[in-house]
Amino acid sequence: xxxxxxxxxxxxxxxxxxxxYGKALLELGNQHQDxxxxxxxxxxxxxxxxxxxxxxxxxxxxxxAESNMMGTAAGLACSGRTVFASSFAMFATGKxxxxxxxxxxxxxxxxxxxxxxxxxxxxxxxxxHQMLEDITLMRVLPNMKVxxxxxxxETAEAxxxxxxxxxxxxxxxSRASTPVIFGDDYRLELGRGSLLREGSDVCIAACGVExxxxxxxxxxxxxxxxxxxxxxxxxxxxxxxxxxxxSAERCGAILTAEEHQIRGGFGDAVAQAVVRHHPVPxxxxxxxxxxxxxxxxxxxxxxxxxxxxxxxxxxxxxxKRKKR
Amino acid sequence: xxLSREKATNIRKVARxxxxxxxxMVHAAACGHPGGPLGMADFMTTxxxxxxxxxxxxxxxxxxxxxxxxxxxxxxxxxxxxxQKGLISKDAxxxxxxxGSPLQGHPNRNLDxxxxxxxxxxxxxxxxxxxxxxGARLNGWDSRVYCTSSDGESQEGQIWxxxxxxxxxxxxxxxxxxxFNNIQIDGPMREVMNVRDLEAKxxxxxxxxxxxxxxxxxxxxxxxxxxxxxxEQPSAIIAVTTIGKGVSYMEDTSxxxxxxxxxxxxxxxxxxxxxxxx
Numbered sequence: 001x002x003x004x005x006x007x008x009x010x011x012x013x014x015x016x017x018x019x020x021y022g023k024a025l026l027e028l029g030n031q032h033q034d035x036x037x038x039x040x041x042x043x044x045x046x047x048x049x050x051x052x053x054x055x056x057x058x059x060x061x062x063x064x065a066e067s068n069m070m071g072t073a074a075g076l077a078c079s080g081r082t083v084f085a086s087s088f089a090m091f092a093t094g095k096x097x098x099x100x101x102x103x104x105x106x107x108x109x110x111x112x113x114x115x116x117x118x119x120x121x122x123x124x125x126x127x128x129h130q131m132l133e134d135i136t137l138m139r140v141l142p143n144m145k146v147x148x149x150x151x152x153x154e155t156a157e158a159x160x161x162x163x164x165x166x167x168x169x170x171x172x173x174s175r176a177s178t179p180v181i182f183g184d185d186y187r188l189e190l191g192r193g194s195l196l197r198e199g200s201d202v203c204i205a206a207c208g209v210e211x212x213x214x215x216x217x218x219x220x221x222x223x224x225x226x227x228x229x230x231x232x233x234x235x236x237x238x239x240x241x242x243x244x245x246x247s248a249e250r251c252g253a254i255l256t257a258e259e260h261q262i263r264g265g266f267g268d269a270v271a272q273a274v275v276r277h278h279p280v281p282x283x284x285x286x287x288x289x290x291x292x293x294x295x296x297x298x299x300x301x302x303x304x305x306x307x308x309x310x311x312x313x314x315x316x317x318x319x320k321r322k323k324r
Numbered sequence: 325x326x327l328s329r330e331k332a333t334n335i336r337k338v339a340r341x342x343x344x345x346x347x348x349m350v351h352a353a354a355c356g357h358p359g360g361p362l363g364m365a366d367f368m369t370t371x372x373x374x375x376x377x378x379x380x381x382x383x384x385x386x387x388x389x390x391x392x393x394x395x396x397x398x399x400x401x402x403x404x405x406x407x408q409k410g411l412i413s414k415d416a417x418x419x420x421x422x423x424g425s426p427l428q429g430h431p432n433r434n435l436d437x438x439x440x441x442x443x444x445x446x447x448x449x450x451x452x453x454x455x456x457x458x459g460a461r462l463n464g465w466d467s468r469v470y471c472t473s474s475d476g477e478s479q480e481g482q483i484w485x486x487x488x489x490x491x492x493x494x495x496x497x498x499x500x501x502x503x504f505n506n507i508q509i510d511g512p513m514r515e516v517m518n519v520r521d522l523e524a525k526x527x528x529x530x531x532x533x534x535x536x537x538x539x540x541x542x543x544x545x546x547x548x549x550x551x552x553x554x555x556e557q558p559s560a561i562i563a564v565t566t567i568g569k570g571v572s573y574m575e576d577t578s579x580x581x582x583x584x585x586x587x588x589x590x591x592x593x594x595x596x597x598x599x600x601x602x
Binding site: 036057058060062063065067068070071072073074075076077078079080081098099102103106107 | 386390432433440441442443444445447448449450451452453454455456457458459460462463465481482485486488489492493
């Protein structure tokens with residue numbers, strides 16, 4: 001039996017997950033002397049500057065050289081340090097993928113890659129900066145854990161969990177301010193998802209900024225007498241197979257939502273669990289083999305069909321495919 | 325201080341044993357990279373016997389020296405030297421490149437065997453080595469970090485990212501030894517992609533840099549001693565070598581970068597390498 005996760009009681013509170021990361025990293029650094037932070041000339045944007053100001057002796061700016069930053073992180077980890085390395089998701093995981101594979105994942109070094117400005121919600125910077133492939137690139141790597149927090153509370157938990165989990169961890173963060181969803185007593189566990197809303201007609205599984213859209217979709221569906229279960233799967237690798245199977249059994253259909261390419265991304269991870277353990281009809285919402293463009297984040301989310309209303313329509317269509 | 329005659333002779337003798345092991349290992353594996361380690365044997369043996377503070381006893385100690393084989397494909401010689409230092413059994417050397425062996429085709433981090441880091445993808449080693457050097461300094465460890473590289477590897481952009489940061493952070497405890505043999509897989513380095521004057525390049529990046537004859541163990545030893553005296557700059561030793569050194573048919577040709585000798589070729593190599601050392 002899955003319990004509902006504690007939710008925030010303050011309505012209309014918005015905080016970017018990158019801002020929550022900066023705050024959590026500072027607190028982690030205050031508590032643990034082994035924490036070292038690296039950045040690649042974006043510390044103001046990734047919010048590692050908060051740590052830099054408090055602990056300048058444990059912060060190293062690697063300049064605009066992400067591959068070298070990852071190798072440096074691996075080397076520092078050899079001296080017993082827990083290393084957090086940050087940049088924009090595009091450059092941290094895209095440009096530096098091979099050094100991450102060879103020098104962090106192959107020897108399973110204690111490096112936490114916390115990358116901001118992931119996804120469409122980067123907004124006006126456009127397609128060169130809207131990283132839509134990082135979940136794929138990171139979850140495919142052996143030894144790498146992948147966490148995509150949905151709000152500021154879950155981000156703080158992700159930072160704690162990354163620190164407590166030995167070996168490589170990837171944490172995906174966003175630029176845009178997003179609603180605070182969870183209550184302060186929410187706890188994130190490795191390989192465990194959480195239940196935000198109960199329902200048995202369809203399950204919407206989401207991660208990151210799409211969790212808030214999934215909750216909006218569930219409200220819309222409720223007005224159409226459809227009860228949607230909403231599941232948060234921030235931990236994509238390892239993923240909560242039990243919760244996915246339970247959702248497939250209970251709802252008979254699963255819609256996934258991600259601010260990312262659906263090929264190889266979050267929906268694919270859920271689909272693998274469904275196909276292997278309890279096949280039911282599925283649909284995957286996300287970027288379908290296209291890049292983004294410049295624009296305000298909410299407009300982009302709507303344009304590419306990642307908003308709550310679009311999710312509700314896709315869920316309703318999916319229900320029609322359920323076996324009678 | 326100049327290396328004593330006895331020590332120099334011993335280094336040459338051990339380097340010859342390393343070369344014998346390299347050809348035996350690559351022959352037993354029926355694949356691998358003999359040319360590089362034969363060329364590097366003299367400067368690598370000088371480093372391992374006279375400078376690298378790594379022993380079977382201190383292999384897990386915090387303040388030991390670290391070693392990263394940036395040009396990881398040359399690991400047959402590295403493994404042979406770890407065997408010389410008692411970290412790997414002599415018998416294990418012939419498991420090189422075989423299923424289940426810790427002596428993988430390219431180094432796999434294994435602190436118990438003295439293998440400080442995984443390498444194989446060119447360009448990554450120097451970044452890790454300077455991260456190790458930074459970590460040692462932060463921890464107050466009196467350890468030095470040695471890394472190898474090569475003229476071919478210097479074509480990788482990440483090498484110059486690492487060269488930039490190592491100098492920026494003033495990592496005097498870092499030394500890179502660059503095997504400069506003018507040979508890479510596809511042919512002469514100067515024809516494939518000329519990296520030009522690496523000593524001048526490292527100096528321009530803010531390093532202490534010298535060029536030595538990589539087969540002159542006295543000169544290599546002096547360069548390694550001098551590097552220890554440079555407190556606030558990383559050091560680069562450009563070691564000019566002949567690929568395949570000691571086996572006539574392997575010398576100065578890209579054909580033996582990544583190719584194993586057959587039985588007949590092995591016999592010839594062993595005979596040539598068994599010549600007395602002066």
